[in-house]
Amino acid sequence: MHLTIQRDVFMQAVQDVSKAVASRTTIPILTGLKLEAHADGLTLTGSDTEISIERLIPIEEGGIELIQIQRAGSVVLNARFLGEIVKKLPTNEVTLEVSPNFMTRIESGQAEFHLNGLDPDEYPRLPELSSERRFYLPADLLKTIIRQTSFAVSAQETRPVLTGVNFSAEKGFLTCVATDSHRLALRRARFETDNDLTFQNVVVPGRSLNELAKLLDREELPVEIVLTDQQILFRMKNISFFSRLLDGAYPDTSRLIPEEYRTAVRLNAKDFLQAIDRASLLARADRNNVIKFVAEEATTVEVSSHSPEVGKVSERVSILSLEGEELKISFNSKFVMDALRALDASEIEIQFTGSMRPFILRPVEQDSVLQLILPVRTS
Structure with a gap:
C-alpha cells in the first residue's frame, strides 16, 4: 500500500x-x-x-x-x-x-x-447485512432519541438486557425505551421505510448508542438503519456503525406507565430544575439524594431537603397550575434532574398517582416523549 x-x-x-x-x-x-x-x-x-x-x-x-x-x-x-x-x-x-x-x-x-x-x-471481518428490515431517521432526530433515552439504561450487569435501549416499531412509529428499574425514559418518533415494518425486542447497548451519537453531529442526510437478529447497522454518508444486539427478552414496560393520575402540576422546567439542583446540595448521595416535594397550594409547590449531619433547605417554586389532590412525595433528585434535562421543554407537566406510585414528567401538550420515576420511601 x-x-x-x-x-x-x-x-x-x-x-x-x-x-x-x-x-x-x-x-x-x-x-x-x-x-x-x-x-x-x-x-x-x-x-x-x-x-x-x-x-x-x-x-x-x-x-x-x-x-x-x-x-x-x-x-x-x-x-x-x-x-x-x-x-x-x-x-x-x-x-x-x-x-x-x-x-x-x-x-x-x-x-x-x-x-x-x-x-x-x-482482522475480524465485518458482517454483511442485507436484511429487509431497514428504515430511515433524520440524523438530528436520532441523536435526540439517544439523548432522551440512553441515560436511563442500567449500569448494573446483573440484568444485561437493561443496559440497552429497546427499539420497537409498529404502524410507522418507532418507540425507544430505557429503564434501570428505578426510572424509565420513552421516546416515540415517525420513521421512513420502504415496506410495512414491524419489530420488537431489538435491544441496542447504551454504550453503542452513546458512541454513535458522537458521529451524528456532522450528518445532514437521513441515517439508514438495518436490522438482523444479532446486529444493527447505522449507515451514514461515509460511515457504517455496527453494533451487536443484547440477548434476552426486554420487560414489558407499557404496564408501568399509568393511564390516569390523581394530581397534575404544570410548571416552568428551568425554574424547577434549578430549585431541585439547589436542594440537592444538602441531599446525601448514600441516601438516594432524597428531595421532598409538596403540592398543597394553587400557585406554588415546596421543594426541600434535610440532612441531619449538614442541615436543611426549603424553597417555594411558582407553578402554572395544580389539578387534583394535594400531594407529598419524595424522590431521587438526580433522576428528576436527568429527566428534566432530557425533556428539553420550557413547560412540563408532572402527573402523580399517589405518594408511593411512579410519576410521569412530560412536556406540556406533547406525547412523543415522557420520563417515569419511582418515588423514594421515607420514614
Missing part, C-alpha cells in the same frame, strides 16, 4: 473509527485500525467485536482531491500510536507506504515514522 492523504481528513477518520477500539482486549489485533486502500479511496475500520466502525475517505469530495493512491493494499496499525502520530505531524500532506512485512512508513514534511503493522487478513 502506498498513498498520499490530507492530514486533517486522515486525522478525523482515525478519531472516528478509534471510538470502537477497546482500551483493553485479549485479542491483540483489535488494538489496531485496519487501513485498506482501493480504487474508491481509503477505508478505515475499528472494532472491539461489540462495536465496529467503518469509515471511507473517498478519492475526492466536493471537487477537492483528498487522496492519491499509488498502490492499493491494506495493513493494521496500532490505533493509539497512529492517532498520536497523525495529530502531531508537521504538514497537511501525509504519505503512507507499507512494506511486504507490514512495516509502515509515515512521512510528513521532515518527520518520518516507521510503525510496525499487522497482517490485515487476521
